[in-house]
Amino acid sequence: MNDLTAAASPAGSRQAREGVRATALPTGVGITALITAYARAQESRRRDALFVDPLAESFVVSAVGTAAGTGNALPRLGPARDDGSSALWTSLCAYLAGRTPFYDRYLERALGNGRRQVVMLGAGLDTRAFRLPLATGTTVYEVDTPAVLDFKAGVLAGHEPASAAERVLVAIDLREDWVGALRQAGFDSGRPTVWLVEGLLMYLTAPQADALMAAITSISAPGSVFAAEYLNRRSRMDDVPISDSGDRAVAELLTSSDRGGPGVEPEAWLSRHGWVARRSDLVEELAALGRPVPALFDPERSDPLRSWLITAALPVPVRDVDEDAPMQTRRPVDSEVDSSATPE
Numbered sequence: 001m002n003d004l005t006a007a008a009s010p011a012g013s014r015q016a017r018e019g020v021r022a023t024a025l026p027t028g029v030g031i032t033a034l035i036t037a038y039a040r041a042q043e044s045r046r047r048d049a050l051f052v053d054p055l056a057e058s059f060v061v062s063a064v065g066t067a068a069g070t071g072n073a074l075p076r077l078g079p080a081r082d083d084g085s086s087a088l089w090t091s092l093c094a095y096l097a098g099r100t101p102f103y104d105r106y107l108e109r110a111l112g113n114g115r116r117q118v119v120m121l122g123a124g125l126d127t128r129a130f131r132l133p134l135a136t137g138t139t140v141y142e143v144d145t146p147a148v149l150d151f152k153a154g155v156l157a158g159h160e161p162a163s164a165a166e167r168v169l170v171a172i173d174l175r176e177d178w179v180g181a182l183r184q185a186g187f188d189s190g191r192p193t194v195w196l197v198e199g200l201l202m203y204l205t206a207p208q209a210d211a212l213m214a215a216i217t218s219i220s221a222p223g224s225v226f227a228a229e230y231l232n233r234r235s236r237m238d239d240v241p242i243s244d245s246g247d248r249a250v251a252e253l254l255t256s257s258d259r260g261g262p263g264v265e266p267e268a269w270l271s272r273h274g275w276v277a278r279r280s281d282l283v284e285e286l287a288a289l290g291r292p293v294p295a296l297f298d299p300e301r302s303d304p305l306r307s308w309l310i311t312a313a314l315p316v317p318v319r320d321v322d323e324d325a326p327m328q329t330r331r332p333v334d335s336e337v338d339s340s341a342t343p344e
């Protein structure tokens with residue numbers, strides 16, 4: 001048990017109770033997958049929920065070992081608490097849940113335009129393969145560490161909801177030969193891919209992020225699209241309000257595992273890799289959803305932490321009427337890059 005889950009487990013035990021299945025928990029940065037699932041579970045319970053992700057609560061319940069928190073609340077999981085008592089958690093929850101609709105829209109649009117191959121890098125406990133209405137024939141590759149994917153599979157075993165999509169779990173550290181593992185799992189680099197890199201880049205150093213993007217580009221057919229989350233700088237302890245030792249543990253985990261990501265403005269970084277990108281600010285996304293600014297991303301502070309939600313597309317090949325002429329490319333039009341536009 002680590003600091004985060006210790007704070008979560010009532011009576012110091014994670015034994016299955018109330019019919020809850022005991023499953024080995026991910027550790028280290030894998031815990032962030034659970035924290036994200038908690039935010040989605042909490043959001044799903046709201047009357048004005050931005051989305052409903054019923055499996056998110058199954059992950060939380062399985063991790064904590066009980067379905068019961070105080071009153072009708074979710075059980076506590078480290079800093080995550082469903083009672084409004086932690087400013088840090090309120091802020092993190094608004095952030096993690098608030099970015100979800102952006103990527104839902106991106107996926108629906110990208111798949112609505114006929115693409116049938118999705119790769120989620122750092123997939124964590126993402127349940128979009130079940131939650132979104134994906135077309136038959138869609139394959140969703142979920143890439144994450146073995147610990148996270150084992151936990152996910154353990155919780156879903158026996159009561160996995162139906163999905164029109166085929167899910168393929170690829171258990172590997174993204175600093176290893178993940179492209180080889182993905183290909184071996186059936187990935188087809190001749191087909192356009194919908195890449196989803198939500199909440200991952202900050203856990204990589206600039207060279208690791210560059211290597212990841214170069215690998216993505218090397219196996220992306222024309223027509224591929226990409227979405228990721230991007231922080232403007234490293235997070236720091238003074239970015240987050242701390243209420244108690246549970247908050248301190250998560251703040252330490254988040255700041256110590258933050259490796260800075262690409263460290264270059266997103267459009268320039270993606271352009272260097274051959275992509276045309278567009279950014280959206282999380283705070284503006286939340287405002288459009290009628291949600292307040294999370295304290296973590298308060299733009300009024302000096303040197304504010306900002307989260308940009310990025311979509312990008314590869315230039316599209318254009319065939320000349322003369323079959324022998326060299327292939328030209330054109331920049332993708334706005335609607336190919338922008339996740340908020342409706343499908344053509």
Ligand SMILES: C[S@@+](CC[C@H](N)C(=O)[O-])C[C@H]1O[C@@H](n2cnc3c(N)ncnc32)[C@H](O)[C@@H]1O
Pocket residue numbers: 029030031032033036037121122123124125126143144145148172173174175197198199200203
């Ligand atoms: C904040 S969670 C986001 C999970 C998911 N994308 C979501 O939004 O629900 C970050 C995920 O990235 C994964 N991750 C971080 N570094 C990784 C690495 N080097 N290799 C594979 N997965 C990694 C973690 O295990 C974790 O599941």
